[in-house]
Amino acid sequence: MRIVVAEDLYLLRDGMVRLVEAYGHQVVATATTGPEALDALLTWRPDVSIVDVRMPPTQSDEGLRAALAARSELPGLPILILSQYVEQLYARELLADGAGGIGYFLKESVFDADQFIDALERVADGGTAMDPAVIAKLLSSGSSTRRLGQLTEREHSVLSLMAEGLSNQAIGQRLFLSESAISKYTTSLFGKLGITDDDSNNRRVLAVLTYLNKP
Amino acid sequence: MRQLVSWVASACVGFVRACVVMVVSMLVPAVWAAAVALGIWWGAGNPWSWVAPFVLVCVSTLALSRPVCRMVRLLVARWTATVIPAGYRQAGPVTRMSTGYWWNGFSYERTSRDALMDQKWRVRWSDPATWRDLRFTGIAPLTVGLIASIPPAGVAAAVLAFSQSAPFIGILGLVVAIASAPYAWCSVEPVAVRFLRASPAMTLADRVDELTAQRADTTVVQAAEIRRIERDLHDGAQARLVALGLSLATAEKLMETDSDQAKALMQEARVSAATSLTELRELVQGINPPVLNDRGLVDAVRALALDSPLEAAVSADVQLRLDPPIESAVYFGIAELLTNAVKHAHATQARISIARDDTDIVVDVEDNGRGRASARAGGGLAGLRRRLAVFDGTLEITSPAGGPTRVRMMVPCESL
Numbered sequence: 001m002r003i004v005v006a007e008d009l010y011l012l013r014d015g016m017v018r019l020v021e022a023y024g025h026q027v028v029a030t031a032t033t034g035p036e037a038l039d040a041l042l043t044w045r046p047d048v049s050i051v052d053v054r055m056p057p058t059q060s061d062e063g064l065r066a067a068l069a070a071r072s073e074l075p076g077l078p079i080l081i082l083s084q085y086v087e088q089l090y091a092r093e094l095l096a097d098g099a100g101g102i103g104y105f106l107k108e109s110v111f112d113a114d115q116f117i118d119a120l121e122r123v124a125d126g127g128t129a130m131d132p133a134v135i136a137k138l139l140s141s142g143s144s145t146r147r148l149g150q151l152t153e154r155e156h157s158v159l160s161l162m163a164e165g166l167s168n169q170a171i172g173q174r175l176f177l178s179e180s181a182i183s184k185y186t187t188s189l190f191g192k193l194g195i196t197d198d199d200s201n202n203r204r205v206l207a208v209l210t211y212l213n214k215p
Numbered sequence: 216m217r218q219l220v221s222w223v224a225s226a227c228v229g230f231v232r233a234c235v236v237m238v239v240s241m242l243v244p245a246v247w248a249a250a251v252a253l254g255i256w257w258g259a260g261n262p263w264s265w266v267a268p269f270v271l272v273c274v275s276t277l278a279l280s281r282p283v284c285r286m287v288r289l290l291v292a293r294w295t296a297t298v299i300p301a302g303y304r305q306a307g308p309v310t311r312m313s314t315g316y317w318w319n320g321f322s323y324e325r326t327s328r329d330a331l332m333d334q335k336w337r338v339r340w341s342d343p344a345t346w347r348d349l350r351f352t353g354i355a356p357l358t359v360g361l362i363a364s365i366p367p368a369g370v371a372a373a374v375l376a377f378s379q380s381a382p383f384i385g386i387l388g389l390v391v392a393i394a395s396a397p398y399a400w401c402s403v404e405p406v407a408v409r410f411l412r413a414s415p416a417m418t419l420a421d422r423v424d425e426l427t428a429q430r431a432d433t434t435v436v437q438a439a440e441i442r443r444i445e446r447d448l449h450d451g452a453q454a455r456l457v458a459l460g461l462s463l464a465t466a467e468k469l470m471e472t473d474s475d476q477a478k479a480l481m482q483e484a485r486v487s488a489a490t491s492l493t494e495l496r497e498l499v500q501g502i503n504p505p506v507l508n509d510r511g512l513v514d515a516v517r518a519l520a521l522d523s524p525l526e527a528a529v530s531a532d533v534q535l536r537l538d539p540p541i542e543s544a545v546y547f548g549i550a551e552l553l554t555n556a557v558k559h560a561h562a563t564q565a566r567i568s569i570a571r572d573d574t575d576i577v578v579d580v581e582d583n584g585r586g587r588a589s590a591r592a593g594g595g596l597a598g599l600r601r602r603l604a605v606f607d608g609t610l611e612i613t614s615p616a617g618g619p620t621r622v623r624m625m626v627p628c629e630s631l
Contacts, residue, residue, distance in 0.1 A: 060509035085496060085505045089518040108489045137522060 001025045001124055004049035006037035006063055007082070008056055012107070016050060019110065023117045034062030041070040041077065048101075048124035053083040053090065064090055075099050078123045082107050086133045095128075103129035103165075122165050129165040136160065148193075155189040158182060225397045232294065232400035233363045239286050240360035240403075243352050246275045280348040287355070287407050295404045302413035302421065304342040306334050343417055351410045359403045366396045432601050447498050455491035459484050504546065511535070512542045516549055516567060523553050525562060525582070531569040537576060537628055541606055545578055548599050548610075548624050552580040555595060560584020560620055571628070578624040586618035596622075 003025055007013040017027045028044050031037035033056045041049055055062040067079045078101035081094060091104045103123040109131060110116045119129035130138075139148060139160055151159065154175075161171045168182045175182070250268035257264035288299050307320045309330045316323040317330035321337050324330035339345055369392030376385035413421070466480040499505070507515035513531040520527035536542075549567060556562040562584030570577050590596035590612060600610040608626035 054505070054509070085500070087506055087518060088521040089506060089510075089514060092521070108492045111485045111489055140524065 001047040001121070002028045002044065003120075004029045004031065004037075004040045004044055004046040004051075006031040006040065006049065006055065006066070007052040008032045008054075009052075012052075016110065019113055020050075020117070020120070023113075033057055034066045037063060038066040038069055041066065041079075042073060045074065045077070048078040048080060048120055050080050050082060050120070053081060053085075053087075061090070064093070068093065071097060071099070076101050076126065078126065079103070080105060080120055080123045080129065082110075086131065086137055088134070088137050091130065091134050091138065100126040100128060104134050105129065105131045106133060119165070127165050128163075130163055132160070132164060135163045138163070150192050151189055155185050155192070158185045159189055162186065222397070226393060227396075229397035229400055230366050230392070232290075233366045233396065235290065236359060236363035236400050236403050237367060239283060239290070240355040240363065242283055243276055243279050244356045244360070246279065247272055250275075276349070276352065280352040281345070283352055283355070284348045284411060287351075287403065288411060291404050291407050294400075297404055297408060299407055299411050300413060301344070302417050303344045304338055306338045309334065343414065347411070347414060347417075351407075354410055355406070359406050362402045363399050365399050366392045368392075369395070429601075429605055433605055436602070444498065444502065447494075451494040451498070452491045455487050455494070459487050459491070462487070503543065507542060507546050512537060512546060513569060515542075515546050516569065519546070519550055519553065520565075520567065523565070524557055525553060525565045527553065527565040527567060529567045529569070532571075535569075535571055535576070541576070541626055541628055544602055544606060544608070545576065545624060545626060548603065549578060549580060551595055551599055552582075552622055555588065556580075556582035556584050556620070560586065560588065560618065562618075562620075575625045575627050579621065580624075581619055581621045584618050584620055585616075586614045586620050587616045588612055588614040588620045588622070599624075 003020055005013055005016050005020075005027055007016060007030075013030055013032070017030065020027060028046055029040040031040045035057075037051055037055065040046075051063045051067050053061055053063045055066075064081060067081060071077050071079065075097065076099040079094075080103035081090070082105055083090065084107055086106060094102050094104060101123055103119055105116070105119065109119070122129045139156070148156065148159075157175065158171060161174055166174070168179050168186065171177075172179045172182045250271045253271070254265045254268040257267075285301070288301060292298050309317055309319045309327055311327070312318050312323070314323075316325060317327045319330040319334035322330075322333055324333055369388040369390075372388035373385045373392065376382070376388060462480045462484045466477040466484070469477040469480065504515055504518075506518045512535065513529075516531070517529050520529045537545075553565060553567075556565050560582055562582035565580065565582045567581075568579045588596065590600055590610070596610065596612065603610055603624060603626060606626050606628075608624060611623040611625075612620070614620040614622075
């Protein structure tokens with residue numbers, strides 16, 4: 001895969017480049033500021049990019065804004081956002097356009113290299129990858145608790161794993177259940193949430209997240 | 216017809232009020248007149264017979280000035296809703312020393328009663344409000360007193376004239392009394408506002424005291440905060456990083472001899488690094504929330520509402536940026552109010568509105584909890600009030616039992 005890495009801290013950028021190259025991917029460009037990142041995203045149109053939220057020149061949410069700007073130009077451009085903080089507001093902004101290819105992870109997720117690369121590949125395929133901490137916050141926030149109150153505990157955990165971007169098979173492995181049992185749970189929870197099911201994994205996750213997005 | 220009735224009613228009320236104002240403001244001159252009468256009765260020619268009346272005048276003026284002023288303030292507040300702050304100097308606490316004597320801030324006394332009496336007189340003597348009150352007791356009879364006595368004087372003149380069968384003067388007196396009745400007492404408000412409020416010097420002195428107290432509070436709060444951060448770093452992330460270094464060193468050593476255990480240690484080190492990052496993140500969130508830094512108050516509050524277990528709605532009319540310290544104080548204020556709503560009031564919904572007018576930023580937080588919130592000393596709300604006071608901000612709480620609780624924070628800020 002061709003990857004763009006946008007991160008202002010040299011150590012992290014270098015480490016990340018080395019990590020993805022160790023897994024056999026190619027880093028086509030790196031960026032250290034928000035405008036640079038936007039530039040690199042638009043010129044290289046990478047298969048996936050890793051973008052830090054906070055970057056120069058303002059040291060605020062430059063990276064996030066660059067990602068949003070690039071995606072409004074090239075809808076569905078796969079971007080994995082890395083952040084120091086779990087921020088629902090940012091996750092919701094990223095998911096708002098409803099196109100796939102979005103990831104939002106905490107920086108320490110790179111510690112588990114296998115999982116990180118797996119998520120990166122999911123995003124490149126047009127899926128979503130959300131940090132479990134982000135999902136936990138999305139699901140526990142006030143506006144969604146009432147709506148999700150009707151779900152059973154098992155359905156709740158299936159929903160949160162699904163929202164992280166996992167396939168039915170992967171969810172089954174995590175919960176030690178068969179794939180058919182998982183698909184039964186997903187059907188029932190979709191029924192309860194009033195979401196019409198189609199067979200694409202990403203549509204499904206996005207539907208869930210968009211649903212949670214509603215105020 | 217209705218107009219006539221209401222005018223008659225206001226005339227009656229005005230007459231009573233004028234009488235009350237006259238009695239209150241003429242109290243001191245009445246005592247003076249009594250003293251003069253006493254002196255004449257004892258013998259006007261003999262200078263020694265004037266000693267007692269003179270003492271009487273001095274003592275009674277001193278003793279009556281404060282009650283008269285209190286009375287006027289009370290009447291003005293009740294009739295016109297204009298509150299005139301008294302601004303009397305407050306006495307400090309009386310403490311018992313190890314010697315058994317009592318210290319009142321000025322002198323040692325044998326008993327607490329003596330100490331309190333001594334303190335009371337010293338405070339009163341040195342209080343500029345005493346001189347202001349004395350001045351007012353001198354001014355009031357000549358201004359308010361004279362005007363307020365027009366209606367009663369008219370009635371008195373009418374009664375006298377009718378009893379001596381001079382109907383023309385009687386009718387004139389009645390007309391004057393009735394015409395002036397609704398208005399005669401009104402002069403008490405402007406005069407009281409002009410002469411009874413605290414002088415600029417007194418306001419300034421109060422303000423200095425207030426600011427000194429605030430500065431002391433701020434330094435204490437700041438020092439406590441720095442201690443907390445230091446302790447959190449020392450016990451959390453720092454210790455974890457040391458352990459991380461240790462396990463890495465051990466893993467390095469074990470790499471050749473026991474690669475399985477080395478791998479396990481590495482894994483442990485990774486988990487420990489992740490945990491220390493979590494701790495650092497929470498610490499930073501408590502010092503300066505990143506969204507507040509990135510996006511400003513309104514978005515930070517939106518993020519707060521999203522994270523809150525309450526169903527919280529945020530309405531803000533503008534995207535405002537304020538001075539960072541004010542922003543941070545307001546943000547943590549809202550955070551605290553939301554936490555209270557969940558923890559103490561068992562609320563499920565909250566409404567937050569942020570608005571600004573020309574001079575203030577006004578934040579309303581309302582929840583549907585069980586109410587009964589109050590700013591107890593040492594409590595969270597009292598602390599919040601103190602933190603806002605640093606910026607001259609105020610905190611109003613309305614929280615009847617059974618809810619809802621409504622808290623309004625107002626912080627003055629110049630338009631940016």
